[in-house]
Amino acid sequence: MKKKFCHILFLTIASTFLVSCASVPVTNRRQLDLVPGSMMLLTGFKQYDDFLKTHHLSSNQQQTQMVKSVGAKIQEAVEQYMADNNLSGRLRNYQWEFNLVEGQEANAWCMSGGKVVVYTGILPVTQDENGLAVVMGHEIAHAIARHGEERMSQFLLTDMGGRTLSAALSDSPKQTQQLWLTAFGIGSQVGFLLPYSRLHESEADRLGLIFIAMAGYNPDKAVEFWERMSMSKEKQSKRLAEFLSTHPSDQKRIQQIKTYLPEAMNYYKR
Numbered sequence: 001m002k003k004k005f006c007h008i009l010f011l012t013i014a015s016t017f018l019v020s021c022a023s024v025p026v027t028n029r030r031q032l033d034l035v036p037g038s039m040m041l042l043t044g045f046k047q048y049d050d051f052l053k054t055h056h057l058s059s060n061q062q063q064t065q066m067v068k069s070v071g072a073k074i075q076e077a078v079e080q081y082m083a084d085n086n087l088s089g090r091l092r093n094y095q096w097e098f099n100l101v102e103g104q105e106a107n108a109w110c111m112s113g114g115k116v117v118v119y120t121g122i123l124p125v126t127q128d129e130n131g132l133a134v135v136m137g138h139e140i141a142h143a144i145a146r147h148g149e150e151r152m153s154q155f156l157l158t159d160m161g162g163r164t165l166s167a168a169l170s171d172s173p174k175q176t177q178q179l180w181l182t183a184f185g186i187g188s189q190v191g192f193l194l195p196y197s198r199l200h201e202s203e204a205d206r207l208g209l210i211f212i213a214m215a216g217y218n219p220d221k222a223v224e225f226w227e228r229m230s231m232s233k234e235k236q237s238k239r240l241a242e243f244l245s246t247h248p249s250d251q252k253r254i255q256q257i258k259t260y261l262p263e264a265m266n267y268y269k270r
Contacts, residue, residue: 024145025087026207031146032153040149041093044112047181048097051117058100058120067118070133070215071098074140075114077214082144090144098136106232109185110139112148125232126225133217134225137208139185145207147200148184155182205257209264219264226254 023030058064075096082088096114103119110116116139118132126132142148209219230250 024203025082025085025090026210027145027203029203031150033146033149035149035152035156038093040112040152041095044115044148044184045095048111048113048115048117051186052099052101056102058102060100060120063120063123064100066129066132067100067136068098070129070136070217071096071116071140073215073217074133074137074211077211078140078144081211081214090146106229107185108135108139110136110143111184112143112146114140114143116140125228127228130217130221131225131228133212133215134208134219134222137212137215137217138204139208141204141207141211142185142200144211145200145203147204150200151182151184151197201253202256205253206260206263209257209260210267213264213267214269216269219261219268222257222261223254226250226257230254 079088079091082091091114094114096116098116098118100118100120104121105119106122106125108116108118108122116136118136122135123132126135205222209222212222213219227250
């Protein structure tokens with residue numbers, strides 16, 4: 001009886017996956033897509049507004065303007081890329097926003113709909129506008145590839161018993177909110193989803209390099225940024241073993257980025 005139940009469960013999940021798939025731009029990888037885009041946007045906008053209410057925006061006008069300027073250039077490049085590839089529909093109802101938030105974390109993230117946050121703690125590592133573009137291009141690529149939607153879809157299957165997002169928000173709002181934050185890199189997740197998360201990071205590296213190249217930033221500078229990031233992490237704390245990290249190891253990531261550079265350089269607007 002138990003074997004029969006497991007077989008039925010597997011077939012149910014498999015059939016759900018087959019009828020609920022999308023494709024990632026550039027890589028064309030098939031991905032699970034169980035959450036309606038309109039609901040992801042509405043929920044994302046609310047979560048973003050709630051985050052800004054509880055965090056301090058940077059008072060440094062020069063740095064704030066740099067974040068907004070770099071974001072606007074990458075936004076334009078993304079919109080051009082999507083138009084060139086008949087994918088503009090993926091950006092429907094986007095409401096782009098770029099904010100610099102006070103925080104010691106060397107981090108940044110992007111929610112559905114183009115809602116971007118950069119922490120002041122990463123600016124010493126980015127060093128300049130090109131380094132910042134590497135970070136923001138990578139985070140925006142996560143949103144364009146719908147990695148957050150994919151992770152949330154998996155959470156709904158594995159953690160929420162296959163419920164819809166609206167049902168999960170209604171029945172378990174706190175748990176669902178935490179899963180949401182984790183899905184968009186605002187929390188941490190160790191366990192079942194780690195291999196997939198590393199795949200997401202590699203995809204975002206590849207897409208992000210193309211986007212920043214189109215925006216006029218040199219993708220070669222990505223190698224220098226990740227070398228600095230590696231040294232920064234070594235100074236701050238002991239690095240986790242790769243199998244416990246949601247990101248590729250620094251050296252593996254740098255090697256992968258080097259293989260993506262020839263493709264990105266074809267888009268580089270000097």
